[in-house]
Amino acid sequence: MRIDAHHPDRSVAHRISVVVLTHNRAQEVMRTLSRLLALPEQPQVIVADNASSDDTVGLIKAILPDVRIVQCPSNLGAAGRNQAVACVSTDYVAFCDDDMWWEAGSLAQAVRVLDASPGAAVLSARVLVGESLELDETCVRMRNSPLESRDLPGPPLTGYIAGACVFRTDVFRAVGGYEPRLFLGGEEELVALDLLASGHAIVYMDSLVVHHHPSRARDSRLRRRLLARNAAWISWLRLPLQDACSATGRAFALLWREGTFARDAFMMMGALPWALARRRVVPPSVRAMRRHVDAAEQRQKKVARRAAN
Template identity: 60%
Template sequence: MTVEQAALADANRARLSVVVLTYTRADQVLDTLARLAALPDRIDIVAVDNASTDGTADRIARNFPFVKLVVAPRNLGAAGRNLGVAHVKTEYVAFCDDDTWWSPGALTRAVEVLDAAPRVAVLNACVVVGEHGAADETCERMRDSPLPRDGLPGPALIGFMAGACVFRTEVFRQAGGYEPRLFIGGEETLVSLDVLGAGHEIVYMDELVLHHHPSPLRDSAQRRRLLARNAAWVAWMRLPLAEALRATYDAFRLMRAEPWPRSDVMALLKGVAWAVGRRRVIDERVRQMRELVHEDDARREAQTVDRGPVGSTRAT
C-alpha cells in the first residue's frame, strides 16, 4: 500500500461505532439497524443480541451481514453493552437501543464536539419521542442544568441516558462499563459517578438528536423494583452514608407499597452486603455537583406545587 493509499484509507476509516442492544424485539431492531445503515455519517455498527428467544440474531445476520453481531450467552441486561464495546475499534462509541435511532449528521457532530473538548467524556443527546417528536422530559431538565458550564460545549450533567449517549471508548472501558449485577434500571448512575470521579465531564447536547419510539413490551412494576433496588446498591457503593440509608429506606417503602416477590426482597438484602464491599465514596467535587442539582430539583418541585401538578423527572 502506498503512502497515498494509506492516507486515503485512514481518512475513510470510521472514528465512531454505534452499539445497539436488543432483546427479543426482532422487528424493531431490524428497523433500527436499517435506519442506522442509511445514515450519511461514517460509522461502524455493532449489534448485541441479549440471548433473544425470537430468532433475532439469525435475522440480523441474514439482513445485515456488514453489521458486527455479538450474541450474549444469556440476557445480561445493560451489561450486554459491554460485550459490544469489547468489539469496538474506534475512538468514540455511541449507544442506542432497539427502539431508538440517531438522526442524520448527529454522530458526525458528536465526533467534532469531542475532538474539540478533551475534558468531555460523555455527550447526552436530545431524545425526541414518538411520531410528533416531542423532547423527552428528562432532556428538558438536562437543558436547564444548574451546573456551571465553565467553557463546556453544553450544559454540564451528573448523569446520562444509557441508550442516548456518545462516549470516549477508552473512558467507558476505564470505568468498567455497566455492572452486570445491576442488570437494568438506573444502571447509568454508577458509571456516571465513576466518570465524574475520574475528572471527566458529562455534557448535554441539544443538537444531537436521537429518536425514540418506545416499545409497548415493558414490565413497569418490575422496572420500579429494579430502579429502587439498584439505587440502594449504588448508594452503598459510592454515596455518603446518609444517602445510602435514605435509598435503602425508599426501597423498603416501595416494597411495602407494592408487595415485592420474596426473591426480589432477598436479592435487595444480599446485594447491600455485596455493595458495601465495593464501597468507594465520591469526592468533594462530585458531591458538590450533586448538591447543586438536588437543590435545583427541590426548588423546581416547590414551584410545581405552587403552580399545581405538572410532571417532573430528575434529569441531571
C-alpha cells in the same frame, strides 16, 4: 459547529461506532438498524444481543449482513454493551437501544464536539419521543442544569441517558462499563459517579438527537422495582451512609407498595456484603455537584406546581 445533516463529513465513519442493545425485540431492532445503516455518516453498527430466543440474530444475519453481532452467553442486561464495546476500534462509541436511533448528522456532530472538547468524556443527546417528537422530560432537566459550563460545549451533568449518549471509547473501558449485577434500571448512575470521581465531564448536547419510539414489550412494574433496588445498591457502593440508608428506605417502601417486599427486599439486602466489599465513596466535590442539581430540580418542581395551580 453545526453541520449539514444530509452531507456530513464521511471521514467520521472511521471515528465512531454505534452499539445497539437488544433482547427479544426482532422487529424493533430491525427498524432501528435500518435507520442507522441509512445514516450519511456510515458508522460501524454493532448489535449486543442479550441471548435473544426469538429470530433476532437470524433476521439480522439474513437481511443486514453488514451489521456485526455480538451474541452474549446470557441476558446480561446493560452489561451486554460491555461485550460489544470490546469489539469497537473507533475513538468514539455511540449507544442506543433497540427502540431508539440517531438522527442524521448527530454522530458527525458528536465527533466534532469531542475532538474540540478534550474535557468532555460523555455527550448525552436530546431525546425526542414518538411521532409527536415530544422532548423527553429527563432532557428538560438536563438542559436546565445549574452547573457551571467550565468551557464545556454544553451544560455539565451528573448523569446521562444510557441509550442516547456518545462516549470516548477509552474512557468507557477505563471506567469498566456497566456493572452486571445491576442488570437494567438506572445502571448509568454508577458509571456517572465513577466518571465524575475520575475528573471526567458529562455534557448535555441539544444538537445531538436520538428518536425514541418506546417498545410495547415493557414491564413497567418490574422496571420500577429494579430502579429502586439499583438506587439502593449504588448508594451503598458510592455514597455516604445517610444517602445509602435513605435510598434503602425508599426501595423498601416501593417494594411494599408493589407487593413484592418479602421476596425482593431479602434479595436486595442479600447483596449488601457484595456492595460493601466494593464500596468507594465519591469525593465531596462530586457529592456537592449532585446536591446542587437536586436542589435546582426541587425548585423547578415547586415553580411548576405553582404555575399549575
